[in-house]
Amino acid sequence: MSRSVNAFVALIRTHHITSRKKLARVRKAAALYDLHVLVRSGGSPGIMYAEGPDEAAVNNWVNGVQALRYKDFQCVQKPAAKSIQVADRASGGGxxxxxxxxxxxxxxxxxxxxxxxxxxxxxxxx
Structure with a gap:
């Protein structure tokens, strides 16, 4: 079963995501800001999605990812409040x-x- 919750979400597109070192920093930032992050890696295009209860945390995470200087970095969906479906057992970060x-x-x-x-x-x- 799932339930609807309000969260701040952002979507990033890059040329590709292959560097394991950069991905480790993305993962560390997700934990730091207690965000749920989904990444499409291994080739082109590279896609990252973040969600969390706090707009400032999502913004800080986006800025941290931008600082990693991914090729063709684009925040195609800026941090904004959305109603999302989450599994009942799901919690904050990940x-x-x-x-x-x-x-x-x-x-x-x-x-x-x-x-x-x-x-x-x-x-x-x-």
Whole structure:
């Protein structure tokens, strides 16, 4: 079962995500700010999603990722409040990594953010 909660969310697109050292810093920042972070790594495009209860924490995380100087860094969906679906057993922070865009999209759909994600990626227009 899932429930709806309000959270601040952001979506980042980069050319690619392959550096394990940079990913370790992304994971560390997620833990520091108590955010849930989903990353599509291993090739192009690189995609990162963050959610948390605090807008400042999400903004700080986005700034930290930008400081890692990923190629073609774009915050395609700026931190904003959204209603998302989470599993009843889910709690605050966490880090997930997927290898395909399809898996990433499926996770966004489960959270009720399918259209938001597709708009950010440029697959559909507003």
């Amino acid at each position: 880090f997930e990594e997927v290898a395909s865009v399809a898996d990433f999209g499926e996770r966004m759909e489960r959270r009720g953010l399918g259209s938001w994600w597709k708009i950010g990626m440029g697959y559909i227009s507003e």
